[in-house]
Amino acid sequence: MSTLRVTAEKLVILEHPNADALELAQVGLYRAVVAKGSYRTGDYAVYIPEQAVLPEQLIGELGLTGKLAGSRADRVRAVRLRGELSQGIVCRPGVLADTDLEAAAERGEDFAELLGIVKWQPPVPTSMSGDVLSAPDLLPWVDIENLKRYPDIFEPGEPVVLTEKLHGSCCLVTYTAATGEVRVSSKGIGAQGLSLVEDERNLYWRAVRAHGIPAVAARLAERLGAERVGVFGEVFGTGVQDLTYGASGCAELPGYAAFDVSAVVDGRMEWYSAAELLEGELPLVPELWRGPFDPEVVLGLAQGRETVSGRELHLREGVVVRPVTERWSMAVGGRAIAKVVSDAYLTRKGGTEYE
Known part of the structure; x- marks a missing residue:
């Protein structure tokens, strides 16, 4: 949001x-x-x-x-x-x-x-909540601004990559190399500097354990020489949001797709391409297109059907746009990253918006 x-x-x-x-x-x-x-x-x-x-x-x-x-x-x-x-x-x-x-x-x-x-703050279902702990070292996710509000985030012709925006719930995982400690949170809870106590009933912890994310994060920390690694993904399926992608959040293996990685290296926070670091390690959000930035192309690709299931089961939520080379944007005072949400998603009936 x-x-x-x-x-x-x-x-x-x-x-x-x-x-x-x-x-x-x-x-x-x-x-x-x-x-x-x-x-x-x-x-x-x-x-x-x-x-x-x-x-x-x-x-x-x-x-x-x-x-x-x-x-x-x-x-x-x-x-x-x-x-x-x-x-x-x-x-x-x-x-x-x-x-x-x-x-x-x-x-x-x-x-x-x-x-x-x-x-507006969306409600939090029981399966996505739980007991919390203070987590000052948690690597938080960032609010992504809408390209329609900030059309100058990207330069005309700048090389960008578009990934599908999934309608699930954001799962934050922070791994600390020195101690092997794993912190798990949601976007909303993580924004408060809190993490979730491990509980097999909790959606995020079930997804993290089922997909082996702590081990992936540990390998990334060693590869990058990082003090801490953040792996950000979307948990999705029946019982999570109204768009399911043919998966189930209640299953032994909940729907999950990683979309971003951050790491603290030599005391400095950096962002990395999930596709480059996690290919073959974790399920990834689908890449839809890459090429020179053109707002009309981006707006067009935000529409259509989802590609996660491979069966076009329902509408597409939208797209996320990133530069091929990670950079800072003066337009938003932060990362150069933006989203566009599809018209059909915005006007659908009976939709859910949990964080």
């Missing part, structure tokens, strides 16, 4: 092909449906992204009472309006009436706290 920021953005207004009274306001590569004539290209407005939870007062002010997602109808999610995908909300809240939004956009000011907007 990407970070939540509610910012002022410069708009590009496009025609809605199926509605005379509506238009499309483009922010980055996102498009949100707005009433026709509300904005012009070059105007500045506030953009509230998906997975934002809005306070009741703001919902009423924006005329969205009963129209948002969740049991309390207060969460922003993607919807189709007259056939066009609308992601996020473009608005000018009254509390910001006297704010210079152009200047705020240049500063990158975040209005989430002022507007009472918070990030």
